[in-house]
Amino acid sequence: MRVLEVIQRSAKFLTNKGVDSSRLQAELLLAHVLKVPRMKLYLNFERELAEAELTSVRELVRRRGQREPLQHIVGSTSFCGLEVAVNRSVLVPRPETELLAELGWQFLNKRVASGTDALTALDFGTGSGCIAITVAAQCPAAKVVALDSSAEALALAKQNAERNGVDGRIEFLRSDGFAGLPSNTSFDLIISNPPYIPSGEIETLQPEVRDFDPREALDGGADGLDFYRRLAEQAPRFIRLNGRIMLEFGDGQAADIKRIFEHQRWITESVIEDYTQRPRIFIARRD
Ligand code: GLN
Numbered sequence: 001m002r003v004l005e006v007i008q009r010s011a012k013f014l015t016n017k018g019v020d021s022s023r024l025q026a027e028l029l030l031a032h033v034l035k036v037p038r039m040k041l042y043l044n045f046e047r048e049l050a051e052a053e054l055t056s057v058r059e060l061v062r063r064r065g066q067r068e069p070l071q072h073i074v075g076s077t078s079f080c081g082l083e084v085a086v087n088r089s090v091l092v093p094r095p096e097t098e099l100l101a102e103l104g105w106q107f108l109n110k111r112v113a114s115g116t117d118a119l120t121a122l123d124f125g126t127g128s129g130c131i132a133i134t135v136a137a138q139c140p141a142a143k144v145v146a147l148d149s150s151a152e153a154l155a156l157a158k159q160n161a162e163r164n165g166v167d168g169r170i171e172f173l174r175s176d177g178f179a180g181l182p183s184n185t186s187f188d189l190i191i192s193n194p195p196y197i198p199s200g201e202i203e204t205l206q207p208e209v210r211d212f213d214p215r216e217a218l219d220g221g222a223d224g225l226d227f228y229r230r231l232a233e234q235a236p237r238f239i240r241l242n243g244r245i246m247l248e249f250g251d252g253q254a255a256d257i258k259r260i261f262e263h264q265r266w267i268t269e270s271v272i273e274d275y276t277q278r279p280r281i282f283i284a285r286r287d
Contacts, residue, residue, distance in 0.1 A: 001054060004045040006030055010061045017065040025070055029060045032074045067207035080134040084160050089152035091217035093130040096274045097193050100248045100281050101131045103272065104191045105138035107244055111188060112141045122147060122181075122238065124192035124231070127217060129157025129170075131191055136166040143169050145187070149176040150216065178234045186240045193248040194227035196220040224250055228257050232264040239286055244269070247282045254279040 001009075010026035019025055031038040033056045049057070060073050071077040071092045076085045079093045080101055086092050108119050119142040123132035126146035136144045146161075148154050154172045161167035173180055197218045202210060209218070220226050228247065235245055245266070249257050254271050262268060266284040274280035 001049055002045065003030065003041055003047045003049065006049060006054070006057060007041070010057065013061060014065055017067070019064060019067070025064060026061065028070060029064060029073065030057055033057045033060065067211065069208045069212050072212060079128075079130040080138075082130075082134055082137060082164050084128050084130050084133065085156060085163070086128050087156060088212060089150060089214060090127040090156055091193075091213045093128055096280050097130065097248060098134075099272070099274055100191065100193060100246060101134045102138075103281060103283070104131065104189055104246055105135045105142075107246070108135065108139040108142050108189055111242075112139070116188070117141060119143070119189075120145070120187045120240075121189040121191060122187045124190060125149075125194050125217075125227075126157050126172075127153050127193075129160045131193065132157065132170050133161050133164050133166055135189075135191065136161070136169045137164060140169075142188075143171070145171045145173055145181070145185075147173045147175050147180070149174065150214070153214075177230060178238060181238065183237070186238055186243075188240050188243045190231070190235050190239060190243070190245045191247075192227075192231065192245075194220065194231070196224045196227070196248070196250040196253065198222060198224040220250075223256075224253065225256055225260065228253075228260050232261045232266060236264065236266075236286055241286075243285065245282075245284050248280060249282055251278060254282065257282050 007026050011023040014022035014025055027038050027041055031041055033053055063073055069092055071086050076083050080098050121135055121142055121144045123146045126132050126148045129146055132144045132146035146157055154174055158172050161170050195218050197220055199219050258268050261284050269283045269285055271279050272281040
């Protein structure tokens with residue numbers, strides 16, 4: 001069978017299984033098996049696949065048809081241009097989160113420019129480590145604490161930091177919330193993409209998320225806001241003068257989060273929209 005035909009058949013199969021962007025997904029899986037950039041497939045539509053290649057593609061397409069995320073099948077994803085390995089113990093990093101990471105390192109770099117050194121950031125619930133790693137990579141003056149309650153997630157985050165050459169400036173800390181942080185620690189930036197899906201809505205999510213992202217990475221309690229309440233209440237003593245908290249949140253949560261934080265005497269600085277014009281990131285400070 002030739003490249004073009006494999007793509008067409010796989011895409012059709014994936015469409016029938018309810019997979020979005022099935023043609024793109026088929027192309028990415030085939031490119032992965034053939035170890036070429038996706039665009040190269042277009043120059044080789046007539047290439048005949050070897051039997052072994054065909055067997056591999058079939059297997060991967062079958063898995064994708066069972067709604068296993070593409071990122072799990074190929075083993076990694078790109079986050080702010082860095083390669084980040086993922087598996088079932090971490091949330092697959094999302095494009096919205098790239099914006100959060102970028103706001104984080106831009107803030108830190110501004111502080112560097114204004115003469116502050118020895119900058120520190122806390123990535124609260126680091127998962128794959130994507131935020132901690134990109135912040136460390138883009139702000140060489142910063143030290144980052146990557147905190148998570150899951151030992152498996154931290155092991156993967158550490159590997160990801162090594163792979164991207166920033167493990168020397170990231171401390172990995174296993175802790176459920178702030179409990180594991182020494183009480184005299186403080187940060188210029190506390191950044192987090194906490195679990196924010198209301199428990200009752202998890203069943204309604206697409207299978208790739210519902211069945212493959214760890215539940216602890218999604219479940220934000222009855223109204224989805226448990227982690228924001230914890231952060232609003234407990235983060236103040238870990239934030240430095242003129243520091244910021246930057247948090248991703250879910251659809252329709254902006255007003256509640258603003259209220260929760262202001263109730264704990266935070267000052268809302270801004271609410272930033274994502275690439276689809278939905279309010280997505282909350283930024284606040286203390287005075
Ligand atoms: N910080 C990781 C991410 O943004 C994990 C977040 C989570 O598990 N909720 O992808």
